[in-house]
Amino acid sequence: MGDLTFEDVTVRYGSRRRGVTAVDRVRLTVPAGAVVGLVGESGSGKSTLARAAVGLTPVTGGRILLGGRPLPRPGRAGPRPLQMVFQDPYSSLDPRMTVGESIAEAVARDVARGATARRAEVTRLLELVGLADERAERYPAELSGGQRQRVALARALAGRPEVIIADEITSALDVSIQGTVLNLVRDLRRRMRLSMLFISHNLAVVRYVSDIVAVMYLGRIVEYGPVDQVLGDPRHPYTRELLAAAPDLRAVGSDLAHVGSDVGDGTPTGSAIAVGADRVRIALADVEPADPHHPPSGCRFHPRCPIGPMVHPDREICRLTEPDPEPHQHRAACHFAATVETAPVTPARRSR
Structure with a gap:
């Protein structure tokens, strides 16, 4: 088992003139045995990156490596080292096949040969979930x-x-069922030391299952680091915006904790939501999200950034130069990440 590494991965749809770069030079690592949560608003490129990893979408540039080696080409015979679970389970399962037939079809030949062995393997997998x-x-x-x-x-x-x-494997499920599936993911991770890239727009869900969080905006990774650090002390203004707009993570975490297994250290603390929500909302109130067909120059977030040139005209570097994440365990692609204020403000609460 090795690390899954995305090295400057780019995915582009359409022609050079009228196309869109959905994923732009993404650098991301999923360490062996870890769960990396990938978050971002709709259209940020999360699902495109996932589809590129499993070979469903061709990569325009860069490399995807597993244990330092390129992944097998799509269509090549033999087991695939990466498998994907989709948002809608009904559309990903053949309605004309029984559950046992669908699972047996995916069982590798070197794992179970013969009908009896495959049936036993199907039983084992069903019990596992x-x-x-x-x-x-x-x-x-x-x-x-x-x-x-x-x-x-x-x-x-x-x-x-x-x-x-x-x-997004829980987004189509009721909240009570979400908790059951998430507890299953946590249990499988503990028992099998699974490596997982877990994509979601729900910060509470990501906080519940992940070790590491990567935040994606307009095709780029803007922040990456241990979950407690990224959600407890966000360094990129976009991450702060996501947290400011999120429901109370403590309340949602409590809901998940009462479904199935014990949460343990999965419930976020008060510091996990200490973000400058009021300043972000004021600065972004009248700003439309950038057009992915024509992304801004420099930092892609600068037209919406509450600490960028919209608010501080002297920070012209944000318009001209794209920031590189600093080489730290918790890194953010922001020229002024070190100056981000961390004044605590209450996030948006759920309606009851």
Whole structure:
């Protein structure tokens, strides 16, 4: 098992004149045995990066390495070291195949040869995700959304991958079912030392399951580091904006904690939401998000940034030069990351 590394990965759709660069020179590492949460608003490039990792979208530039070696080409015979779990489990499962048939189809030949061995492996995988063996004879339409997502996880695990790519796997589920699936992810990670790139727009979910957080904006990674540091002491203004707009992470974390297994250290502390929400909301109130077809020069966040040239005209460097993340464990792609204020402000709360 090795690290999954994205080296200056670029993904572009369309022509040079009318196309869009969905992922732009992304550098990201998923350490072996760790869960990296990838967050960002819709259209930031999260799902495109995931699809590129598993070979569903061609890479325009850069490399994706696993353990220092390039990934096998799409379509090549043999097991894939990366497997993906999609947002909608119903669309990712063949409705004409039973659950057992779908999982058995993904079981590698060197793992189980013969019908009896494959059946035993299917039973083992179903038990691993908390489903009874009798579910193997059911069709996807006969299962609930949470059960279908468990089947999708079992199918991904059937190939014995080194890394799981989970793309918004709880966003289509009810809150109570979300907690069950997230607890399953945490349990599988502990038992199997899974490496996972966990994509979500929900900061509370990411905080609950991840060791490391990467924040994506307009195709670039703008902040990366241990989850407690990034969400407890955000250094990039965009991360602060996301936290300011999020529900109370303590309340959501408490909801998740009461579903299934014990949370342990998964509930965020008060410092995890200490961000300058009022200043961000004022600065960004009348600013439209940038057009991904024509991203701004320099720092892509500068037209919306509350500590950039909109507020401080002397910070022209933000308009002209794209920042590189400083070489630290917790790094942010911001020219003035070291000057970001951390005045505590209450985040947006959920309606009751």
